[in-house]
Amino acid sequence: MLRGLWKLTWIEIKVFLREPMGAFGSIVVPVLLFVVLGRFAKNMPTPATLAVSSFSRAGVPVLVSILIAVSAVLSLVTIISIYREGGILKRLRATPLRPQTILTAHVLVKLVLTAATLVLMFLAGRRYLPPGVHAPLFSFTIALLITTWSISSIGFLIASIVPTARFAQPIGAVILYPMIVFSGLFVPIALLPPGLQAVAKALPFTYAVRLLQGIWNGDGWWAHASDVAALAVFFVVFTAVSAKVFRWE
Amino acid sequence: MRPVIEVSAIRKTYGRTVAVDEASFTVNEGEIFGLIGPNGAGKTTTMECVEGLRKPDRGSISVLGLDPFRQVYKLQERIGVQLQQAQLQKRIKVWEAVDLWASLYRKKKVNGERLLEQLGLLDKRGAWFMNLSGGQKQRLFIALALINDPEVVFLDELTTGLDPQARHAIWDLVRNMRDHGKTVFLTTHLMEEAERLCDRVAIIEHGRIIDIDTPERLVARHCPERTVLLDTDNPTAEERFNAIPKVESVVRAGLRFTIRGRGDDLVTDVIHCLSENRIRVTDFRTILPNLEDVFLKLTGHSIRE
Numbered sequence: 001m002l003r004g005l006w007k008l009t010w011i012e013i014k015v016f017l018r019e020p021m022g023a024f025g026s027i028v029v030p031v032l033l034f035v036v037l038g039r040f041a042k043n044m045p046t047p048a049t050l051a052v053s054s055f056s057r058a059g060v061p062v063l064v065s066i067l068i069a070v071s072a073v074l075s076l077v078t079i080i081s082i083y084r085e086g087g088i089l090k091r092l093r094a095t096p097l098r099p100q101t102i103l104t105a106h107v108l109v110k111l112v113l114t115a116a117t118l119v120l121m122f123l124a125g126r127r128y129l130p131p132g133v134h135a136p137l138f139s140f141t142i143a144l145l146i147t148t149w150s151i152s153s154i155g156f157l158i159a160s161i162v163p164t165a166r167f168a169q170p171i172g173a174v175i176l177y178p179m180i181v182f183s184g185l186f187v188p189i190a191l192l193p194p195g196l197q198a199v200a201k202a203l204p205f206t207y208a209v210r211l212l213q214g215i216w217n218g219d220g221w222w223a224h225a226s227d228v229a230a231l232a233v234f235f236v237v238f239t240a241v242s243a244k245v246f247r248w249e
Numbered sequence: 250m251r252p253v254i255e256v257s258a259i260r261k262t263y264g265r266t267v268a269v270d271e272a273s274f275t276v277n278e279g280e281i282f283g284l285i286g287p288n289g290a291g292k293t294t295t296m297e298c299v300e301g302l303r304k305p306d307r308g309s310i311s312v313l314g315l316d317p318f319r320q321v322y323k324l325q326e327r328i329g330v331q332l333q334q335a336q337l338q339k340r341i342k343v344w345e346a347v348d349l350w351a352s353l354y355r356k357k358k359v360n361g362e363r364l365l366e367q368l369g370l371l372d373k374r375g376a377w378f379m380n381l382s383g384g385q386k387q388r389l390f391i392a393l394a395l396i397n398d399p400e401v402v403f404l405d406e407l408t409t410g411l412d413p414q415a416r417h418a419i420w421d422l423v424r425n426m427r428d429h430g431k432t433v434f435l436t437t438h439l440m441e442e443a444e445r446l447c448d449r450v451a452i453i454e455h456g457r458i459i460d461i462d463t464p465e466r467l468v469a470r471h472c473p474e475r476t477v478l479l480d481t482d483n484p485t486a487e488e489r490f491n492a493i494p495k496v497e498s499v500v501r502a503g504l505r506f507t508i509r510g511r512g513d514d515l516v517t518d519v520i521h522c523l524s525e526n527r528i529r530v531t532d533f534r535t536i537l538p539n540l541e542d543v544f545l546k547l548t549g550h551s552i553r554e
Contacts (some may be wrong), residue, residue, distance in 0.1 A: 005356075007348070007352045011349055018340040019340060094330040096322050096325040175305055
């Protein structure tokens with residue numbers, strides 16, 4: 001069943017790193033963004049309200065981490081649509097390789113990439129973190145991987161509907177970025193109007209942000225079991241829908 | 250001869266377009282079988298149904314005794330596929346592609362390095378796919394199609410877009426596959442390719458298979474006409490030529506005679522007539538019909554239209 005998975009994953013990582021813009025856009029840009037935002041947040045005056053205070057404590061790392069996850073998923077959407085347009089997916093299917101193995105390999109590549117970017121981000125931006133912050137980096141990385149994995153299912157759905165590879169990146173961005181606005185990162189969900197609260201609850205980012213913020217602030221995993229479960233449910237639902245509508249060529 | 254592929258009355262439609270319409274044919278073990286027809290005739294759709302990549306709306310297909318759609322993974326282990334206009338990852342290296350493909354199959358028989366050597370790609374083993382020439386890409390796709398030592402090889406428009414030299418080299422490779430006991434099923438819109446390479450061909454147009462046979466027998470059946478062109482200044486020649494029983498028309502233009510008739514014996518009869526009557530000729534040529542003419546006759550138009 002999994003024959004070829006590791007080799008395909010490894011080759012896809014190598015192929016991705018050989019792509020000059022791919023590695024730059026997905027790894028260097030988020031790290032730079034973190035450094036810039038971190039410097040900005042550090043120089044901000046002491047926050048007045050609780051909401052702003054929580055943003056400055058965990059906001060920047062969580063926001064940038066979410067952006068890392070989203071850019072990994074956008075890259076997934078782009079690659080899948082390029083592979084479909086070029087007939088690469090079709091060629092891979094004309095082998096004993098299972099379709100789910102092909103897609104799993106691509107998600108694994110994005111998870112490796114996400115973890116690598118996150119680690120680089122902390123190495124480069126450690127000195128911009130607010131003083132006294134000792135975030136559990138290992139747990140935080142795991143939490144971000146769970147987030148990326150969950151959102152990747154939306155990526156498959158977007159990859160199923162984009163007509164050509166050229167539109168993959170913009171359409172994906174238009175769908176994914178606004179979702180972050182309702183994630184509770186900028187405005188706490190409780191302060192949103194009831195209609196938008198319902199929207200927020202129907203999007204995986206809400207649970208991702210709660211999980212990432214909680215883990216960043218030192219919560220245990222048990223406190224966020226429901227968020228992890230929600231992200232898993234999103235993955236199952238979106239994967240099931242995209243399995244129905246996915247086109248291989 | 251054992252049939253390896255049996256296709257019976259398959260039909261495939263896309264919306265209101267009928268791509269394949271009641272196509273039936275059999276491919277025998279160890280032969281090169283060609284599906285020929287113009288672009289859009291249904292060649293690729295038919296082939297992809299046989300490969301298990303598409304499901305026909307109706308009809309049945311058996312490949313090596315397997316149902317290509319329900320037993321697709323079992324089938325993929327035993328066949329090799331080259332798809333029309335396929336690509337690989339732009340920056341995958343030649344050896345990585347071969348290595349990846351080799352890891353996908355249960356059977357490990359073929360040495361990838363040797364395969365690259367046979368296909369003349371050894372010096373390109375570290376090159377990225379995007380930097381290969383058209384002929385090199387096609388040879389790499391052939392390598393990937395042969396990596397599992399398949400029993401049946403599928404080649405879809407193998408030499409389209411290649412220069413004549415690369416084309417001839419690839420024809421040799423295909424003949425070599427047959428010599429190693431493999432069955433080859435190919436599609437082409439190049440009549441010359443079909444004529445030189447295929448043991449048997451099926452002519453397909455508008456999704457329908459019009460006729461199936463060896464190229465020679467198709468020509469003999471549908472185009473028995475023979476034409477002899479010769480130059481002579483012998484004043485009695487025209488009369489003599491008209492006296493040959495199988496000759497249907499003799500056209501004269503200056504010294505040039507165009508003699509038309511039917512059947513394989515026509516050329517012999519003309520030569521016989523020349524020597525018997527001591528007619529001196531300064532030029533002698535025959536025009537024999539080929540698959541191109543068969544296609545024209547069967548469909549009413551040239552394959553290039």
